[in-house]
Amino acid sequence: MKRVTLEEVARVAGVSRATASRVVNGASSVDESLRHAVQRAISSTGYLPNIAARSLVTRRADAIGLLLPDERRMDGDPHLASVVSGVTRVVRPLGVHLVLMMTGPGTRERALSDLRCGRLDGVILVHTDPADPVPGQLIEAGLPVVLAGRPLEPMPITYVDVDQTAGAALAARRLKSLQCNRIATITGPQDTPAGQDRLAGFLAEVPDAVVVHGDFTRQSGVAAMEKLLRCCPDVDGVFIASDLMANGAIPVLHRSGRKVPDDVAVVGFDDSSAALTSEPELTTVRQPITDMAAEMARQLLRQITEPRSPTMSVIFEPSLVVRDSG
Amino acid sequence: MKRVTLEEVARVAGVSRATASRVVNGASSVDESLRHAVQRAISSTGYLPNIAARSLVTRRADAIGLLLPDERRMDGDPHLASVVSGVTRVVRPLGVHLVLMMTGPGTRERALSDLRCGRLDGVILVHTDPADPVPGQLIEAGLPVVLAGRPLEPMPITYVDVDQTAGAALAARRLKSLQCNRIATITGPQDTPAGQDRLAGFLAEVPDAVVVHGDFTRQSGVAAMEKLLRCCPDVDGVFIASDLMANGAIPVLHRSGRKVPDDVAVVGFDDSSAALTSEPELTTVRQPITDMAAEMARQLLRQITEPRSPTMSVIFEPSLVVRDSG
DNA sequence: GGACGGCGAGAGAGCGCTCTCTGCGACAGG
DNA sequence: CCTGTCGCAGAGAGCGCTCTCTCGCCGTCC
Numbered sequence: 157m158k159r160v161t162l163e164e165v166a167r168v169a170g171v172s173r174a175t176a177s178r179v180v181n182g183a184s185s186v187d188e189s190l191r192h193a194v195q196r197a198i199s200s201t202g203y204l205p206n207i208a209a210r211s212l213v214t215r216r217a218d219a220i221g222l223l224l225p226d227e228r229r230m231d232g233d234p235h236l237a238s239v240v241s242g243v244t245r246v247v248r249p250l251g252v253h254l255v256l257m258m259t260g261p262g263t264r265e266r267a268l269s270d271l272r273c274g275r276l277d278g279v280i281l282v283h284t285d286p287a288d289p290v291p292g293q294l295i296e297a298g299l300p301v302v303l304a305g306r307p308l309e310p311m312p313i314t315y316v317d318v319d320q321t322a323g324a325a326l327a328a329r330r331l332k333s334l335q336c337n338r339i340a341t342i343t344g345p346q347d348t349p350a351g352q353d354r355l356a357g358f359l360a361e362v363p364d365a366v367v368v369h370g371d372f373t374r375q376s377g378v379a380a381m382e383k384l385l386r387c388c389p390d391v392d393g394v395f396i397a398s399d400l401m402a403n404g405a406i407p408v409l410h411r412s413g414r415k416v417p418d419d420v421a422v423v424g425f426d427d428s429s430a431a432l433t434s435e436p437e438l439t440t441v442r443q444p445i446t447d448m449a450a451e452m453a454r455q456l457l458r459q460i461t462e463p464r465s466p467t468m469s470v471i472f473e474p475s476l477v478v479r480d481s482g
Numbered sequence: 483m484k485r486v487t488l489e490e491v492a493r494v495a496g497v498s499r500a501t502a503s504r505v506v507n508g509a510s511s512v513d514e515s516l517r518h519a520v521q522r523a524i525s526s527t528g529y530l531p532n533i534a535a536r537s538l539v540t541r542r543a544d545a546i547g548l549l550l551p552d553e554r555r556m557d558g559d560p561h562l563a564s565v566v567s568g569v570t571r572v573v574r575p576l577g578v579h580l581v582l583m584m585t586g587p588g589t590r591e592r593a594l595s596d597l598r599c600g601r602l603d604g605v606i607l608v609h610t611d612p613a614d615p616v617p618g619q620l621i622e623a624g625l626p627v628v629l630a631g632r633p634l635e636p637m638p639i640t641y642v643d644v645d646q647t648a649g650a651a652l653a654a655r656r657l658k659s660l661q662c663n664r665i666a667t668i669t670g671p672q673d674t675p676a677g678q679d680r681l682a683g684f685l686a687e688v689p690d691a692v693v694v695h696g697d698f699t700r701q702s703g704v705a706a707m708e709k710l711l712r713c714c715p716d717v718d719g720v721f722i723a724s725d726l727m728a729n730g731a732i733p734v735l736h737r738s739g740r741k742v743p744d745d746v747a748v749v750g751f752d753d754s755s756a757a758l759t760s761e762p763e764l765t766t767v768r769q770p771i772t773d774m775a776a777e778m779a780r781q782l783l784r785q786i787t788e789p790r791s792p793t794m795s796v797i798f799e800p801s802l803v804v805r806d807s808g
Numbered sequence: 809g810g811a812c813g814g815c816g817a818g819a820g821a822g823c824g825c826t827c828t829c830t831g832c833g834a835c836a837g838g
Numbered sequence: 839c840c841t842g843t844c845g846c847a848g849a850g851a852g853c854g855c856t857c858t859c860t861c862g863c864c865g866t867c868c
Contacts, residue, residue, distance in 0.1 A: 159600075159824090161823095161824055161825085162824065162825065162826095163824075163825095171847075171848085172847065172848045172849075173824090173825085173826095173848085173849095174826085174827080174847070174848060174849075174850095175846090175847060175848075177825070177826060177827085178826095178846095178847090180825095181826085185845070185846060185847090186846080186847085187846070187847085190846095190847080204595055204598055204599035205599060205824085205825075206538070206599055206600055206823085206824050206825070207543075207599055207600065207601045208534050208535075208537035208538040208543070208600060208601075208823085208824080208825090209534075209538050209823070209824035209825040209826090209853090210824080210825055210826075211534035211537075211825090211853095212532070212534040212535050212538055212823090212824080212825070212826090212853050212854065212855085213824090213825055213826045213827080213852080213853050214825085214826070214853095215853085217533075217534070219579075219581070222582075224566075226567070236562055236563050236566075237562050240550075240562075240582055240584060241552070241584055244582070244583070244584045244586070245586075248583075248586065248589070248592070251592075253545075253581045253596075253601070254581060254582050254583075255545070255579045255580060255581055255582075256548075256566055256570070256580050256581075256582045257570070257574075257580075258566060258567055258570045260570070260571075260574065263574070266574070266577075269530055270579075272530055273530035273531060273532055273533060274485075274532060274533065274534060275533045275534075275579070374758065374759070403759050407761045410761075430759060432700065433700070433729050433756060433759045433760075434759075435733045435736070435761060485854090487853095487854055487855085488854065488855065488856095489854075489855095497817080497818085498817065498818045498819075499818085499819095499854090499855085499856095500817070500818060500819080500820095500856085500857080501816090501817060501818075503855070503856060503857085504816095504817090504856095506855095507856085511815070511816055511817090512816075512817085513816070513817085516816095516817085531854085531855075532853085532854050532855070533855095534853085534854080534855090535823090535853070535854035535855040535856090536854080536855055536856075537823095537855090538823050538824065538825085538853090538854080538855070538856090539822080539823050539854090539855055539856045539857080540823090540855085540856070541823085
């Protein structure tokens with residue numbers, strides 16, 4: 157069970173270590189016969205390159221980090237699997253590892269030092285707290301970083317997002333086309349870009365909409381809907397800024413004796429799994445999470461391989477998924 | 483923006499590289515004054531050890547892999563965040579990285595070679611396909627590995643699981659205490675240990691229960707409940723072997739005009755987020771996923787640090803979470 | 809007083825790899 | 839025929855760290 161080194165491969169193939177290395181790394185200028193000899197030696201010895209040794213000289217870790225909020229904030233977040241899946245799709249064929257880090261005491265600092273000491277080549281930041289100084293430090297240090305979602309304050313950083321405003325407009329037009337007269341919205345938290353944009357996009361289409369605030373959680377969906385029914389009992393169409401909130405809100409409608417969508421049409425946002433567990437299934441605005449995650453990975457890898465490439469952001473178009481709720 | 487090396491720290495502190503290394507790694511036998519000098523040098527230079535170099539000589543990657551089934555099978559799986567969170571809790575304080583790998587073509591082989599070439603110190607396998615040869619290869623090679631859940635075939639491998647049988651019994655006794663007379667169960671897939679054990683544990687308590695098969699998915703919960711109502715319309719208590727299936731099954735009950743729990747009591751299994759998105763909220767058997775994940779991490783780390791330690795498995799006790807459905 | 813033991817610091821040999829630089833042979837051009 | 843050029847393989851110098859081995863120093867015991 158001893159390790160096979162390049163040295164040994166070279167010896168078996170009867171070439172120098174340098175030539176063996178050239179073959180392993182697919183360098184062009186190696187004679188065909190030697191190349192074959194080396195390849196045979198590799199498979200006969202079962203050689204696997206030692207990543208640490210390679211990494212020591214190339215100064216690449218071939219690993220990127222995915223920084224997530226902690227479990228509480230991820231709770232019931234149906235995105236995680238999709239995000240991981242999208243990133244994986246891009247990253248795996250290149251042999252790059254995906255390192256997961258959940259926010260906890262000191263995580264972001266740890267990520268920073270992992271980056272600085274060459275253990276990570278770059279990071280993707282998800283659900284970043286606007287007050288968090290780490291993204292700023294990262295770009296200042298010129299380290300590769302991509303944000304999931306537009307930052308609250310404009311900053312010279314690459315991010316990938318869906319056009320939240322356009323998505324909300326999609327929802328608004330759906331409710332209008334359903335001939336709803338008394339239209340309301342339950343918003344997300346107004347200290348986040350997504351929360352702000354979804355409200356703004358909706359109000360642009362339905363300026364006289366009734367607005368009740370939520371914070372994207374199921375819990376807040378329940379509370380907001382109760383409040384809405386109290387202050388506006390004749391509501392017949394509502395845009396709820398996250399599926400999770402809609403999931404909490406719909407039973408409130410049912411308990412009040414209203415039928416969805418006959419009495420009140422409901423449109424959500426996210427097309428998360430919560431949209432399918434609602435009764436009736438939710439009409440919602442879809443964000444292509446997996447594709448967005450893949451794009452984040454691509455952007456990050458680009459930054460890593462071309463350190464001086466321009467920072468640019470990518471905005472995906474949302475689409476409306478029509479189901480039974482509105 | 484040049485890197486600081488140990489060499490430089492040593493120079494600044496006026497000691498040898500060896501001594502600086504001893505301080506960094508907390509070795510005991512260093513004079514207090516020198517130790518302080520080195521620590522000052524470290525913070526004044528902003529030194530961070532290069533992991534690749536260390537890893538090259540220690541032959542430890544300080545990284546473990548988490549092998550997951552692909553997105554399709556994870557779909558709506560509410561566990562992922564909890565698992566990651568539990569593993570993270572154990573692993574982070576030790577500076578060990580968590581590398582996520584979603585099953586795709588060649589993933590498991592890639593994981594195997596990552597292990598062999600020293601890029602990963604060990605792996606946690608989740609939702610392993612019973613036919614998968616990789617776990618066998620891993621233990622054969624003596625590589626550190628822990629399974630989430632009992633393997634289908636007994637094998638000398640460390641795993642962490644909840645007592646599925648006891649959990650099903652808990653559900654059974656709950657339904658009996660509710661005075662249900664006509665009791666049924668919707669099972670998980672019978673080619674998985676969890677599916678088998680939950681059925682067996684339930685039947686041990688309610689031998690005459692009506693049995694309808696599902697496969698843990700929401701979809702199958704819908705179908706199974708429809709079938710159940712057809713063949714056994716007077717059912718008044720049902721144990722559904724996953725919350726996700728229950729989530730699909732409850733609306734079927736509602737549509738048939740039955741009230742939950744008044745006409746039919748429902749008990750699920752998992753205490754996943756699906757239990758909260760059901761209407762009414764689900765009474766369910768709880769598995770302490772986060773704690774189990776933490777234990778998996780601990781077991782894996784033990785195997786890594788003590789290669790010849792005995793293989794042992796850990797079984798957690800389930801508990802019943804009583805909510806509104808039964 | 810000399811030999812010995814123990815403790816703590818330094819020297820230096822790698823770990824396995826990449827990559828530059830050198831050298832050698834073949835070929836073309838003057 | 840000699841020099842210049844080019845292509846390709848080998849030699850060897852690190853990359854930054856750990857860890858063994860050696861050595862010097864001091865205290866102790868005979």
